[in-house]
Amino acid sequence: MGEVSLLFSDHDINAVIRSEEQLLAKEIESYGPDELLNTDPSDLADYFASKHYINVPQLGDEVTVESSETKIDVSRDPERYFHTPGPHYVPGTRLVYHVPFVGDST
Numbered sequence: 001m002g003e004v005s006l007l008f009s010d011h012d013i014n015a016v017i018r019s020e021e022q023l024l025a026k027e028i029e030s031y032g033p034d035e036l037l038n039t040d041p042s043d044l045a046d047y048f049a050s051k052h053y054i055n056v057p058q059l060g061d062e063v064t065v066e067s068s069e070t071k072i073d074v075s076r077d078p079e080r081y082f083h084t085p086g087p088h089y090v091p092g093t094r095l096v097y098h099v100p101f102v103g104d105s106t
Contacts, residue, residue, distance in 0.1 A: 016054060024052045060100035070094040 028048070036044070070093065075086030082088050 013056065020052045020054060024048060027051075055103040057101045057103035057105065060102070062100055064098045066096045066098070068094050 069091065071089035072092035073087045074080055074090050075082070075088045080088070
C-alpha cells in the first residue's frame with residue numbers, strides 16, 4: 001500500500017506564524033534608526049508585509065476522488081487472531097482524494 005499523505009499536516013500554522021513574527025521583530029530591530037526615520041512608514045509597512053506574508057492555503061471546490069480495489073494488511077489488528085505468520089490481507093477499497101488549493105503548500 002502506498003504512502004499516506006495528510007493534507008497540510010507537515011506544519012503547525014500557529015508555529016509558522018510565531019516564527020514569522022519573531023523574524024519580523026528581529027529584522028525591524030536590525031534596521032538602523034536613521035533608516036527607520038528616513039523611510040516613509042507606509043513604504044516600510046509594505047516592505048515588511050510583503051516579505052513576511054503567509055499565504056495560508058484555501059481549498060478549492062473541485063474535489064475529485066479515485067477509487068481502486070486493494071488488499072489491506074490486517075496483521076496487526078488486535079481484534080484478529082492468526083495461526084500462521086503474516087502478513088494477512090483482506091480485500092478493501094482505496095480512496096484517493098484530490099483537493100485543489102491556492103496558497104503556500106509549505
